[in-house]
Amino acid sequence: MIKNYSLWFVILLSSLILFASCNKDDEIVNPDNQNKIVLKGNIPSLYKNSMIKINGGQNVSSDSTITKVIVFYPNGFYTIANVVDGKFSIEVEKGTPAFMIFAGPNDNYLGFLSLRDGFESIPLVKVSDNVTTIDLQNILLSNKVGSPTHNPLGTEILLSDEEQQILSMFDDFFYPIVRNPDVDGNGKIDLLENKFYRLQVLWFYMGGNFGSNLTPSFTPPLRYDGWKLAFSAQEDNVPEFVTFFYPWNPSAPSQSEQTKYLPQWNTTVYFSRMINESLPIGGIYKIYFKNQYLNFDIPDQSSAFRNCPIIVPTVTLNSDSSIQKVSWIYYNASGSGVVDPAAFAARVNFGIETFSRSYNSPNIEMPGNQFTLDEKIYWNTVTRVWISYHDIFDNHYIFGYDK
Structure with missing residues (x-):
């Protein structure tokens, strides 16, 4: 099974969507301002308590x-928005998750916004159509975690408890760069130095079997065939490979096995080997990159792996039994029960394997929830269908269904 999933992984490389970064002085996310709302709030306690006096009684930060x-x-x-008299207002883009962090005058990291325990993102999906501004009101910081007195989840952001x-x-692989956006440890937030490091996960599930049907059966909880990590870096003069260190056995690292370069963003992505001996337990995942260790403190993924939505394909045939x-x-x-993917899925792709070749969408x-084939493939030649959804954080979930 692993061999077949490795083939799927090579195909997925061509569809991987990754990252660009703006310069420090950019004021907007992109030129399109029609899909934006305003986030505003107050940071009263930390702001006021952090002013000091210098000669003549002048207040400085x-x-x-x-x-x-x-x-x-x-x-x-x-x-970026400046904090003035403890208040801020910042334009954000709807239809995507966002992350809010707080910085000091020297671009040093001071904390992040959390809407609820374990929720490091602001999921700006399913925002009510009539909302133009979300006022978080007072943001109270404790141990660098900022909690708003007004939580937009369930009010302006119309997500059910299940979707939340x-x-x-799904946002757990952003957890380390929200809680520590200075991954290289030089005292400055990486984004503000035009650097961006992150991890993604690619899960490979054994979905089920078609048998004599055009919709496969499946029995939760699904078994898994393995998983991979993807480390991306926007840097010049990058090495040919990086080394992954895993928390369950830090003395047994492995080198990256595939690399993808995205020239339009000057971003290099390194993929780990297929891992199947352990679920991704919580702990420090280290990447050895350019003679330094980058530390990613990932929460335990055991429950996350077994609680992901399952995507199930249905095949429709023509009169000649072609797909x-x-x-x-x-x-x-x-x-x-079914779930609405609008809150968590960004895109889908699939593949059809036959005795002699493979078709990749x-x-x-x-x-979109269907795709009409542009090639003639007869159902009696098919051996397997795989289908993958990419979540809004660009993690990938790949499900295989045998025939």
């Missing part, structure tokens, strides 16, 4: 004063 609010996105774009639970799992189209639906992890962007 100490290193512990929040002077900037930075919002960034999974693709690495970011925008899904997204709180007309593939459609799909999403079930919750228990298989007991392009990316189908949300809200």
Whole structure:
């Protein structure tokens, strides 16, 4: 099974969407301002308590004063707003998750916004159409965690409890760069130095079997065939490979096995070997990159792995038994009901394996839920169908269904 999934992985490389970053002085995420709302709030306690006096009684900011609010996105774009008299207002883009961190006058990291425990993102999906501004009101910081007195989840951001639970799992691979956006440890936020480091995960599931049907059966919880990590870096003069260190056995690292370069963003992505001996337990995942160790403190993923929505394909045939189209639906992890993918999925792609060749679809962007084939493939020649959804944080979930 691993050998077949490795083939799928090579195909997935061509559809991987990754990251660009804006310069420090950029004021907007991109030129399109029609899909934006305003986030505003107050940071009263830390701001006021952090002013110091110098000659003549003039107030100046100490290193512990929040002077900037930075919002960034999974693709690495970011925008900055100054904090003035403890208040800020910043334009953000709807339809994507965002992350808010707080910085001092020397671009030093001072904390991040959390809407609820384990929820490091601001999921700007399913925002009510009539919302133009979200006022977080007072943001109270404790141990660098900022909690707003007004939580937009369930009010301006119309996510159900189930959707919130899904997204709180899916954002875990952003957890380390929200809680520590200075991954290289030089005292400055990496984004503000035009650097962006992050990890992604690619899960490989054994989905089920078609048998004599055109929709496969599946029995949760799904077994897994393995998983891979993807480390990306926007840097010049990068090495040919990096080394991955895993928390369950830090004395047994492995080198990256595939590399993809994205020239339009000067971003290099390194992929780990297929891992199947352990679920990704919580702990420090280290990347040895350019003669330094980058530390990513990932929460335990055991429950996340077993609680991901399941995508299930259905094949529709023409009168000559060739495949007309593939459609799909999403079930919750228990298989007991369908879930709306609008809150968590960004795109889908699939592949059809036959005795002699493979067919691979392009990316189908949300809200697409079907794709008509442009080649003649007879159903009796098919051996397997795999289908993958990419979440809004650009993690990948790949499901294989045998025939």
